[in-house]
Amino acid sequence: MDKLINITHAFRVWQRHFTVYRKLYKSSIAFNFIEPVLYLVALGFGLGAFVREINGVPYINFIAPGLIASSAMFATASECTYGTYVRMTYQKTFDAILATPVNIYDLVAGELIWGATKSVLYGSIIAVVISLFGLTSSPAIVLIVPLLFISGLIFAETAVIATALVPGIDSFSYFFTLLLTPSFLFSGIFFPIDTLPPIVAKIAFFTPLYHLVNICRAFSTGMLNTVTPDIIWLIAVAALLAPYPFRLMKRRIVQ
Amino acid sequence: MNVITANKLIKDYNSLRALNSIDFEIREGECFGFLGPNGAGKTTAMSIIYCFMPPTSGEVKVFDMDVLKQPSEIKSRLGVMPQDNNLDPDLTVLENLILYARYYNIMKKDSLPQAWKLLDFVELREKAAVNIQKLSGGMKRRLLLARALINDPDLLVLDEPTTGLDPHSRHAVWDQLGRLKSGGMTLLLTTHYMEEAEKLCDRVAIMDSGKIVKLDTPSNLMQEHGGHLEDVYMKLTGKSLEG
Numbered sequence: 001m002d003k004l005i006n007i008t009h010a011f012r013v014w015q016r017h018f019t020v021y022r023k024l025y026k027s028s029i030a031f032n033f034i035e036p037v038l039y040l041v042a043l044g045f046g047l048g049a050f051v052r053e054i055n056g057v058p059y060i061n062f063i064a065p066g067l068i069a070s071s072a073m074f075a076t077a078s079e080c081t082y083g084t085y086v087r088m089t090y091q092k093t094f095d096a097i098l099a100t101p102v103n104i105y106d107l108v109a110g111e112l113i114w115g116a117t118k119s120v121l122y123g124s125i126i127a128v129v130i131s132l133f134g135l136t137s138s139p140a141i142v143l144i145v146p147l148l149f150i151s152g153l154i155f156a157e158t159a160v161i162a163t164a165l166v167p168g169i170d171s172f173s174y175f176f177t178l179l180l181t182p183s184f185l186f187s188g189i190f191f192p193i194d195t196l197p198p199i200v201a202k203i204a205f206f207t208p209l210y211h212l213v214n215i216c217r218a219f220s221t222g223m224l225n226t227v228t229p230d231i232i233w234l235i236a237v238a239a240l241l242a243p244y245p246f247r248l249m250k251r252r253i254v255q
Numbered sequence: 256m257n258v259i260t261a262n263k264l265i266k267d268y269n270s271l272r273a274l275n276s277i278d279f280e281i282r283e284g285e286c287f288g289f290l291g292p293n294g295a296g297k298t299t300a301m302s303i304i305y306c307f308m309p310p311t312s313g314e315v316k317v318f319d320m321d322v323l324k325q326p327s328e329i330k331s332r333l334g335v336m337p338q339d340n341n342l343d344p345d346l347t348v349l350e351n352l353i354l355y356a357r358y359y360n361i362m363k364k365d366s367l368p369q370a371w372k373l374l375d376f377v378e379l380r381e382k383a384a385v386n387i388q389k390l391s392g393g394m395k396r397r398l399l400l401a402r403a404l405i406n407d408p409d410l411l412v413l414d415e416p417t418t419g420l421d422p423h424s425r426h427a428v429w430d431q432l433g434r435l436k437s438g439g440m441t442l443l444l445t446t447h448y449m450e451e452a453e454k455l456c457d458r459v460a461i462m463d464s465g466k467i468v469k470l471d472t473p474s475n476l477m478q479e480h481g482g483h484l485e486d487v488y489m490k491l492t493g494k495s496l497e498g
Contacts, residue, residue, distance in 0.1 A: 006327065012358050019354055020345050092341035098307055099335035100358035101327040254308055255268055
């Protein structure tokens with residue numbers, strides 16, 4: 001980055017997205033919110049009747065914390081792919097913003113922070129829901145909020161990179177089908193990944209979702225001492241990925 | 256005093272040279288027009304001036320600041336009315352103005368009176384609470400003009416301000432731009448309407464294939480080459496403007 005980000009300008013972009021979201025959330029919240037609850041009920045009760053327990057935990061209690069993580073991931077990923085793409089192309093919102101004192105790096109920073117905010121919002125909603133279901137056993141669950149933000153940055157960075165590279169909006173189906181869905185299924189939400197061939201566990205280690213699932217599960221039971229490596233992993237990867245959305249979006253937007 | 260100075264300005268898109276070493280100066284308080292058909296380089300020149308695109312080479316200064324070094328400072332004193340509608344479709348007319356003002360760090364208590372004043376100016380006061388999607392093309396264009404003025408700019412940049420408008424809406428926009436000009440604002444516009452250039456511009460730069468082929472006042476150009484600007488353009492470039 002050849003110029004620093006102006007945080008006030010980035011916040012203005014965040015504020016614009018928040019303003020629009022507040023007007024529209026009622027029509028879209030179901031997509032991110034009802035789906036995890038469906039998984040919880042269908043698999044928790046349905047499959048749970050056969051599986052009963054994993055590692056001594058009732059099956060529905062086993063999967064519930066992981067759904068905090070997946071809900072956060074999908075909310076941010078759809079925001080920073082479809083949402084960002086629509087703002088960049090069809091709505092030309094970016095052109096409007098870039099004609100003001102806000103510059104391209106401020107704009108990208110605003111997109112990333114807003115994307116991470118969606119992780120916090122949608123992860124927290126599920127955390128509240130599963131707590132109401134009585135599926136958490138520790139007040140430490142509130143500590144996931146800052147970690148949802150950090151992992152949210154990774155999801156946002158990855159999605160914005162995809163947005164900067166796709167030729168058109170239809171290409172996002174590759175991003176979801178080839179990256180997010182496998183990550184959703186093999187990150188230890190529904191079964192411990194050490195029951196699978198070792199290669200799967202190795203691949204899972206490289207997905208942010210796997211680490212976030214570990215953290216959510218540990219925090220919902222109060223076992224905080226096991227997740228330090230996962231937290232370090234998230235912080236390191238969020239920092240490592242950071243330059244790319246800026247560079248690639250600049251290349252895409254400013255010719 | 257010059258508001259904009261461009262020296263040997265070149266812009267390449269990959270292998271295409273969109274601007275081929277152009278020079279111009281725009282003075283304070285004047286209305287300056289880039290005139291030419293699509294693809295002549297007008298929009299490219301404009302987007303370099305409002306710091307959207309960097310020049311490939313050459314120097315552009317706006318308010319004596321380099322577009323590459325102080326884009327935010329330049330943009331804080333500019334108003335830009337784009338060619339395409341890029342209003343926020345999910346917001347109302349008034350919300351669009353208030354939200355846009357925030358990018359300039361103008362908070363609601365200051366932007367609200369300014370927004371009402373501008374809605375009066377573009378005759379959209381009664382539409383303040385209406386969603387953007389319910390506005391006609393002419394109303395959207397007028398709102399874009401109001402939005403470009405929300406930061407009380409020293410220079411207003413207008414890209415094809417009346418393209419696609421019916422004659423009535425076009426005259427309404429001309430009338431509003433005329434009033435801004437008599438208020439002392441510097442205007443820079445692109446157009447391919449001769450009538451627009453004759454009516455509004457103090458000086459025009461006639462552009463063809465990335466070059467300025469002639470820069471003068473409309474009346475000088477017409478005196479020298481006869482007839483209307485339309486004929487002047489034909490004479491200078493051998494092309495019709497509508498083509």
